[in-house]
Amino acid sequence: MSNFLKVVVFSLLVIAFFAGFSNFGVPQIEPAPPPKEEKLELGAMTIDQFVALGKKLFEGKGTCTLCHNPVGGRAPLLDRAAAAAAERLNDPRYKGKAKNVEDYLYESMVAPSAYVVSGFGKAGTNDTESPMPDASSGSIRLSEAELRAVVAYLQDLSGVEVTVKIPTEVGTEQKAEAKPAQRPPAKNAEELIAQFACTACHKIGAQPGGPIGPDLSKIGATKDAEYLRRAILDPNADVAKGFARGLMPANYGEQLYARELEMLVAYLVALK
Ligand code: HEC
Ligand code: HEC
The missing domain is CATH 1.10.760.10 (Cytochrome c-like domain)
Incomplete structure (x- = not known):
């Protein structure tokens, strides 16, 4: 056999060996199960x-x-x-x-x-x-x-004696989550806007308002509910043209009750 053929045959054997090895010899890696929320048993x-x-x-x-x-x-x-x-x-x-x-x-x-x-x-x-x-x-x-x-x-x-007894009760003794002081929900959007002082920065309809944020008096004419909801929950997602990013408080999502948010959005959508 010529040297060239020898090299070819040898190469083929090597390839065949690794192809077989990868098919049969390499242990399959099982994807790890997703981590479970640990429960104390x-x-x-x-x-x-x-x-x-x-x-x-x-x-x-x-x-x-x-x-x-x-x-x-x-x-x-x-x-x-x-x-x-x-x-x-x-x-x-x-x-x-x-x-x-x-x-x-x-x-x-x-x-x-x-x-x-x-x-x-x-x-x-x-x-x-x-x-x-x-x-x-x-x-x-x-x-x-x-x-x-x-x-x-x-x-x-x-290395001292472990004296702790394994508790049998879980959960009942857990400290109650510190609840933020419950605020009574606002009755309507106007009350909400006053409570949260939106008009410190925005003009909204007849109410006098500051120039720091965009005039919202006709906001419903150009923006839909989805946009407005996001503008309130995540003000930095879309920053209104000509206004500064980061001025509008970003934590209304934590402060507004879900129903209040919807009330507010509905109110703004209707401003045309
Ligand atoms: C932010 C840093 C910090 C963290 C986090 C922290 N410790 Fe400490 N710990 C300290 C310091 C500083 C001291 C020393 C001052 C003191 O005695 O309180 C200390 C003291 C202690 C002591 C008393 C030691 C002695 O000799 O009297 C114990 C016990 C202890 N820590 C346990 C824990 C355990 C358990 C955790 C986790 C649940 C923890 N620490 C988390 C900073 C920390
Ligand atoms: C401290 C000032 C400030 C306060 C308070 C504030 N905003 Fe804003 N708001 C801004 C600024 C500045 C912008 C424009 C930049 C941006 O989009 O983040 C804005 C943007 C908006 C927009 C999007 C307008 C558009 O044309 O894209 C809405 C809707 C809005 N605010 C609603 C509210 C509501 C509702 C409140 C009260 C719950 C409120 N804002 C309180 C400063 C404020």
Whole structure:
């Protein structure tokens, strides 16, 4: 066989080999199932699983490692926190109500200023105020059961006895969402426009209004309901010609009740 043929045959064999390999030899990659909203199945959990859950919360949802990590130096490392808790409880600077390690750790998360590790207080407060957020509220918002799981993790991390009992009730103890003070809904569009002071920037019909935003007196002649709804909910989506972007408040969507929004849109559409 000529060298040329040898090369061709060899190449074909190589191609055939890889073609076959890719058909039969490469394991198929299953698409991962979409992540499920995690539900706490506490009833069927061992204490080890509960500790593991705490670790996951500590590193994930709890955002604890944002501060409690070995690089930033923003917060003390917690690998000895449970072991040190007994000393903290006897420290004259301790202002909390805890009587044992478990309660101390729990309190550290929901009332961080009860004891401020020296050198880590808010600047200028002489270690009387902690910069740590309450982990049961705000954006972290761990539930009662989740807080207990983190305590179990911290005890385990320090190598002290895990005293936390796995809670059996989930949800009932969760802090009620802080509700914004309920405002009575406006009765009609005029009232709404007055309440939200739209006329501070817009002229609307007979009502005197400012020149900062476009005159809305005949807005319904050129714009439809869909456009107007978006203009109110997302003012920066289309910026009216000749007017500044970013002046119209962008949070009406959070403030208006759905029915009020529709009332307002219907009112504006009718202005022709
Ligand atoms: C924004 C930064 C920040 C975040 C986020 C944060 N911490 Fe802290 N934490 C601190 C600082 C600073 C201290 C030291 C001051 C003090 O004692 O309150 C502290 C103190 C503590 C202590 C007391 C330590 C001791 O030795 O007494 C515990 C326990 C603790 N944090 C747990 C947590 C857990 C659990 C989370 C997550 C749910 C968390 N922290 C999230 C900043 C943070
Ligand atoms: C602080 C001033 C300000 C207030 C208050 C304000 N707007 Fe505006 N609005 C503007 C400006 C500036 C524009 C033009 C730029 C843009 O489209 O974002 C605008 C645009 C609009 C538009 C689109 C007009 C067009 O021709 O595209 C509508 C509709 C509108 N506003 C309705 C309202 C309503 C309803 C309220 C009260 C709930 C309100 N605005 C409150 C400043 C304001």
